[in-house]
Amino acid sequence: MFKEVALNYLNEKRDELIKVSKEIWANPELGHKEHFASKRIAEILESEGFDVELGYVNIPTAIKATYGSGSPAIGLLGEYDALPGLSQKVSTTEEPIIQGAPGHGCGHNLLGVCKLAAAIAIKEGIKQGDLKGTIVFYGCPAEEQLTGKPFMARGGAFRDIDMAISWHPASYNIASYASKTALNSAKFHFKGKTAHAALDPQNGRSALSAVELMNVGANYLREHVTDDVRIHYVITDGGGAPNVVPDKATVFYFVRALTREAVVDTYNRLVKIAEGAAMMTETQLEVELLGGCYNYLVNKVLVDLSHKVMTETKRPEWTEEELEFAKELNSKTDNYQKTIKAGYAKDGEHLATDVLPIDEKPRYASNDTGDVSHIVPTCMFMTATQNIGAPGHSWQVVACAGHSIGQKGMMYGAECIVGIVDEIFKDPTILKKAKEEFAEKINGKEYICPIPDDVPLPY
Numbered sequence: 001m002f003k004e005v006a007l008n009y010l011n012e013k014r015d016e017l018i019k020v021s022k023e024i025w026a027n028p029e030l031g032h033k034e035h036f037a038s039k040r041i042a043e044i045l046e047s048e049g050f051d052v053e054l055g056y057v058n059i060p061t062a063i064k065a066t067y068g069s070g071s072p073a074i075g076l077l078g079e080y081d082a083l084p085g086l087s088q089k090v091s092t093t094e095e096p097i098i099q100g101a102p103g104h105g106c107g108h109n110l111l112g113v114c115k116l117a118a119a120i121a122i123k124e125g126i127k128q129g130d131l132k133g134t135i136v137f138y139g140c141p142a143e144e145q146l147t148g149k150p151f152m153a154r155g156g157a158f159r160d161i162d163m164a165i166s167w168h169p170a171s172y173n174i175a176s177y178a179s180k181t182a183l184n185s186a187k188f189h190f191k192g193k194t195a196h197a198a199l200d201p202q203n204g205r206s207a208l209s210a211v212e213l214m215n216v217g218a219n220y221l222r223e224h225v226t227d228d229v230r231i232h233y234v235i236t237d238g239g240g241a242p243n244v245v246p247d248k249a250t251v252f253y254f255v256r257a258l259t260r261e262a263v264v265d266t267y268n269r270l271v272k273i274a275e276g277a278a279m280m281t282e283t284q285l286e287v288e289l290l291g292g293c294y295n296y297l298v299n300k301v302l303v304d305l306s307h308k309v310m311t312e313t314k315r316p317e318w319t320e321e322e323l324e325f326a327k328e329l330n331s332k333t334d335n336y337q338k339t340i341k342a343g344y345a346k347d348g349e350h351l352a353t354d355v356l357p358i359d360e361k362p363r364y365a366s367n368d369t370g371d372v373s374h375i376v377p378t379c380m381f382m383t384a385t386q387n388i389g390a391p392g393h394s395w396q397v398v399a400c401a402g403h404s405i406g407q408k409g410m411m412y413g414a415e416c417i418v419g420i421v422d423e424i425f426k427d428p429t430i431l432k433k434a435k436e437e438f439a440e441k442i443n444g445k446e447y448i449c450p451i452p453d454d455v456p457l458p459y
């Protein structure tokens with residue numbers, strides 16, 4: 001009865017929800033600036049009878065919206081931020097709407113509305129159905145900066161739920177045991193002394209030299225870290241002209257690894273390298289730790305459940321027009337053939353219909369859902385919302401996120417969330433087992449927010 005009511009409601013609201021996903025797609029906003037999206041979603045949740053806090057834990061575009069009472073309390077993690085420079089029309093050729101403007105290159109317009117759709121459907125199920133519990137929609141800003149959920153967690157979020165569910169747009173239908181990396185992001189600012197580079201170089205102390213020596217040290221560090229560590233940097237300020245000794249220079253680093261401990265260890269060693277570079281060049285160092293996130297802690301009980309529900313839920317049927325659209329996009333990327341070779345799709349398949357088997361290969365990207373997964377048992381699954389070969393964070397993703405391909409995948413995702421929640425509501429042993437697995441993996445370790453208390457929100 002619960003599931004039937006919830007799915008019927010989802011169907012009733014389908015057009016309205018798709019419209020909201022299109023509106024957010026058409027108004028792409030960067031992290032912590034998602035004022036349109038957060039307001040629009042909060043308004044709907046309020047009209048659906050949720051108890052809504054927009055500006056939750058003092059973050060202007062964060063939302064907490066609650067419906068129901070008692071346990072189980074299930075959190076749904078919504079996101080709605082876009083990526084810079086990815087403005088794109090719903091088209092099979094690369095064509096920005098506004099050159100240089102943001103676009104939904106990770107499909108977060110679908111991500112936020114999928115959780116909204118599931119939340120209002122589950123609410124209706126609780127209201128009219130025969131099962132009880134609490135549903136909490138979290139609107140999580142700035143996922144692309146990997147700081148939204150850690151900032152929310154720093155403010156106390158995610159402690160009053162039993163578990164969390166996330167869903168992400170993708171090229172396939174898959175639930176996975178794959179872990180993701182933890183991360184620290186920091187800027188290293190060096191300050192030296194300027195001088196004429198030819199007339200009196202002896203009086204200069206180059207901040208750029210410090211940056212370069214730091215990078216040399218970091219590149220030697222790579223040999224002495226565990227295999228899972230990834231270190232990337234860009235020089236964001238390296239001076240203005242070759243004939244002026246730069247008195248200011250900045251290098252921006254990401255450190256990733258499959259455990260938080262390895263990130264912290266590598267990061268601390270990187271700071272020592274920066275200090276060494278400052279000493280060598282007689283410059284001053286200022287370290288600006290911007291934030292960080294945890295690795296994604298897999299909960300196999302919840303992954304297995306997600307996989308089961310995904311296979312049991314009717315998947316979208318693609319129209320000729322949708323298949324043509326995807327085929328055309330796939331013809332424009334060599335990623336398509338790579339994907340086929342990797343066994344993620346059959347040759348000639350342009351939009352996924354099957355549910356792939358659960359895989360275990362770690363993914364070295366990071367996702368700030370990792371922080372939530374260290375606070376409560378969390379599951380994440382993905383459904384096909386784009387052509388099979390769409391590269392991550394690309395104009396092709398933007399095109400599909402504004403097309404019926406993305407919208408159908410999003411609604412299938414929402415139906416799966418309803419199915420997962422139905423199973424959790426019906427059978428308390430699932431959550432019990434998920435909590436046991438979580439406790440075993442956490443092994444008494446307390447969640448420590450990777451963002452120190454004195455780091456302000458980046459806006």
Ligand SMILES: [Zn+2]
Pocket residue numbers: 106107108143168
């Ligand atoms: Zn994303």
